[in-house]
Amino acid sequence: MxxxxxxxxxxxxxxxxxxxxxxxxxxxxxxxxxxxxxxxxxxxxxxxxxxxxxKKKKMAPIAVGDSIPDGTLAWFDESDQLQQVSIHSLAAGKKVILFGVPGAFTPTCSMQHVPGFITSAEELKSKGVDEILLLSVNDPFVMKAWAKTYPENKHVKFLADGSGTYTRALGLELDLSEKGLGTRSRRFALLADDLKVKVANIEEGGAFTISGADEILKAL
Structure with a gap:
């Protein structure tokens, strides 16, 4: 043993x-x-x-001819109720403008980009646009507060992409960490017809030169 x-x-x-x-x-x-x-x-x-x-693989920026991806975003409806809504439910079978901004309450976004679409909304509608959707990497409560600063707005939906997931699916994320803002969205404007992108005006960073309502009107 x-x-x-x-x-x-x-x-x-x-x-x-x-x-x-x-x-x-x-x-x-x-x-x-x-x-x-x-x-x-x-x-x-x-x-x-x-x-x-x-690192997560970065998607190529969405381009003309692509189909816009589906994704769930948050927004406060006309009754002030928080809703979760899919992009495809808003855009399928319709002519839709989806435009994105680097952040709520930021100067260029608040004083130029968003007001341009609000002011031109009726004209855009008269040219066949069914929905005008604003996207920003902010939480829905910030987007709600921002929307209330435009009492004249009747047509632009303020959609929140809180985690930036949908913005990344578009390939349009913008790293603003050096400015203390984290990951945001590049400034852009898309025109889609039944989910197919017909116009893709995508800015470099947060510049504002080709993504305004006037440029979309020219394309209609």
């Missing part, structure tokens, strides 16, 4: 003739389970670190 190490530091079946003189050290070989766990730990740790470092 094999020797067994006891709590007193002796091996049963053998006598230590000089107790306390030589410390008894026994190095037992690792068990198969210990070997398996060690191998699993050493192989998985680098992979997990690589996964943490791996």
């Amino acid at each position: 094999g020797a067994v190490c006891t709590a007193a530091g002796r091996i049963s079946g053998f006598t230590d003739t000089h107790p306390g003189r030589y410390p008894l050290r026994i190095h037992l070989p690792p068990t198969p389970l210990q070997i398996e766990l060690a191998a699993s730990s050493s192989s998985s740790t680098p992979k997990s670190r690589r996964r943490r470092r791996r």
Whole structure:
């Protein structure tokens, strides 16, 4: 029968003739389970670190001829009720303008981009536009407060892409971390007919040169 190490530091079946003189050290070989766990730990740790470092694949910016992706956004309806709405439910079978801005209450967005679409809404509607949708990477409560600063607005829906998921699906995210704003949307304006993009006016960063209502009117 094999020797067994006891709590007193002796091996049963053998006598230590000089107790306390030589410390008894026994190095037992690792068990198969210990070997398996060690191998699993050493192989998985680098992979997990690589996964943490791996960035999400960036989508190519949406372009003319593409279909606009579906996605769920939040907005407060005419009854001041928070709703979750899919883009396809608003755009399928319709002529739709979807325009995006870097942020609610920012100067260019508030004083030029959004007012342009609100002012031109009736004319856009007369040319066959069914929906005018505003997208921003903000929470719905911020978008609600922003919408209330335009009491004359009757046609533009203020849609919130709180996590930026839909903006990334469009390939139009804009990194404004250096300005303390995190990931936002590039400034853009899309004209889609039954989900197909007919016009894609996408700005560089937050510039405002080609994404206004006037440019969409020219294309209609």
